[in-house]
Amino acid sequence: MNFLILINSAPQYKYFYYGIGCALKSLGHEVYYAVDARRSCILEPLPELDDGVDTFFFDEYFRGHYEDTAPLNNVDVTWGEYFYSEFDRFLTHDFNLSRPDGYWERARHCLDGFFDVLIKNKKIDAVIYENISNSYAFAAYGATRRAGKSYLGLMASRLPGRFEVHKSILDKELSTLDALSKEDLSAEELEWYQSYRMGIMHITPDYMxxxxxxxxxxxxxxxxxxxxxxxxxxxxxxxxxxxxxxxxxxxxxxxxxxxxxxxxxxxxxxxSVKYFEADDKVEHASESEAFYVYPMHFHPESSTSVLSPLYTNEFNNIVNISNNLPFGVKLYVKDHMSAFGLQSPDFYRKITALPGVRLVKPTQNIKKLMLKSKGLITVNSTAGLEALVLGKPVYLLGRVFYQNFPGVVKLANFSDLPRALDAPISNAADIAKCIVAYRRFTHEGDLRISSWASKDFMYYGELASLLASKVAEEPTTL
Incomplete structure (x- = not known):
């Protein structure tokens, strides 16, 4: 088979995915590389890849085709679907915002052309990268769909010691999980779930x-x-x-x-530290008052910019959620440990001024809070999966792999909240089947990109074999 591996500016991904490429070659496959820009050769030099005849650079293609592209009026995709994952970064960090008129139409046209040509000329069977997290991956995914080929996206799982292989933005994954949840649990799976449930208070997902x-x-x-x-x-x-x-x-x-x-x-x-409530005050209040928990997200991040772009403004989310809770019910807002400080002090000051909100320190154990709460309100946080295991209802604003699990109430908008609250607790056995289905969907292994150098050839060989098998099991159309 012929594989196209994507390389962009994500730190150390280049070395990790080159390891996969070498392993695929050792299995007899042809491997090509699509690199976002020549900048990569300087920031992370890898002569075997940078100077290879099977390596292609998008910025060079863009330069060569910039003038001969016409403005697009295509209606098959929206501006946000294609580019918001980039502009969420640009707007958050205030950079790359001075491109000339027509630049982004030309970028989209050239991205489509770059991947269409590569997939056709090199007879590519599958593109390999991470989950569809940016416009570069989105363009490659779109090209595979037009050509009837496969996209394989690697990402760390929400379960410890496991990883996932995605074939779409989300739809294929939802279908697979639905099918897997219909199978009966084995004794080993039930034992695993009970162990996971008992230890969940102190489990940290690998990606964290x-x-x-x-x-x-x-x-x-x-x-x-x-x-x-x-x-x-x-x-x-x-x-x-x-x-x-x-x-x-x-x-x-x-x-x-x-x-x-x-x-x-x-x-x-x-x-901003002064705006967070003291742990003992939160502990005392949580024993006596009714409340829901809202976990803030790290921004920018593909889980929101790709899957839930309407909910990337945390201030807007918190204001609208708290406005739709009844008097006497509080919203406990917990900042993301990886995002603390990214918001301005004024952001935290205004949040604490809202009468229905308590701002909880990022170091607080959110699972302990969820146990005392009436439920979790979230965009698409991993905490939603954990809340289900803890027997709490989840009110979901965005899209995520667990959105069809029992116990999840999908909200079309903030105004749905008042009518949706006080959802009944779902059957524990039904929750167990869905969590086990998710485990079946994942694969055992470590996907820590930063430790690429310590991984041996056997590791990359097993990963390459798995990816090749994923292509073989998926029928393609021409």
Whole structure:
């Protein structure tokens, strides 16, 4: 089979996916690489990939076809579906916002052309990357659909020690989970579920262990690895044409904005601590008052910008949820541990001013709060899955893999809340079947990208074999 592996600016992904590519080649497959920009050769040099005849750079294709593209009026996809995953980053961090008129229409046209040509000319059977998390992946996914080929997206699971392989943005995954939930539980699966349920209060999903985003010290800005990265960004600013590097923009601007974002986060974290309620006060209040829990998300992040783009404004979410709760019922807002400080002190000040809201420290154990609560209101947080296991109803605003599980109340908008509250507790056996179905959907293994160098050839070989089997099991259409 022929595989196309995507490479973009996500740190260290290049090395990890190159390991998969080498393993696929050892199994007799043909492997090609689609790299977002030449910048990659400077930031993360890998001569075997960078200089290979089977490596293709989108920024070079974009440069060569920029002038011969006409404005598009296609109605098959919206602006948000295609580009909001990028603009959620651009708008949040205030960079790459000065492109000329027509630039993004041309970028979309060239992205489609780039992947259509590669898939056709190289007879690609499957594209490999992570879940569809940005416009580069979205364009590749669209091209596979037009050609009747496969998309395979790797991502860490919400269950510890497991990972997922996605074949669509969400729809195929929902269908698969529905089918898997109809199968009876084995004795081993029931034993696993009981163990998972009993230990859930202290379980951390792998993706949370991997990201290290909660570290916000100033020293982080001056780490050796960070300084090397800054130097390489300066080199790429000199040596590359960043006009066609559509996801990244000006490297010099990236350096400045990166420093500003990290410094502002540290300052905000220090200035915002006073707005969070003391743990003992939360503990006392939670024993006597009725409340729902709302977990804030890390932003920007594909779980919201791709699956739930209407709910990426946390202030708007909190105001509208609290406005739709009855008098006497509070909303406990828990900040994301990986996102604390990214919002301004003024954001936290205004949240605490809302009469129906308690702002809970990010270090609080959300599961302990959920046990005392009337339920969880969420965009699409992992906490929703955990709430179901704890026997609590989940009121869901966005889209997520567990959206069709029993115990989940799907909301079309905020105004649905008053009529939806006080949902009955779902049957525990039905919940167990769905959680086990999700486990069946996942695969055992570690998907920690940052430890790519310590993974041996056997690891990559097993992963490559799994991906090849995923293509073989999926019928394609021409």
């Amino acid at each position: 262990k991997y990201n290290n985003l909660e570290k916000i010290g100033i020293s982080k800005l001056f780490a050796i690895a960070k300084l090397k990265h800054v130097f390489r960004l300066l080199v790429s600013w000199v040596k590359t044409d960043h006009f066609y590097d559509y996801q990244f923009g000006n490297p010099l601007r990236a350096i400045i904005k990166g420093f500003q974002v990290n410094l502002k986060r540290k300052i905000s974290a220090v200035r």
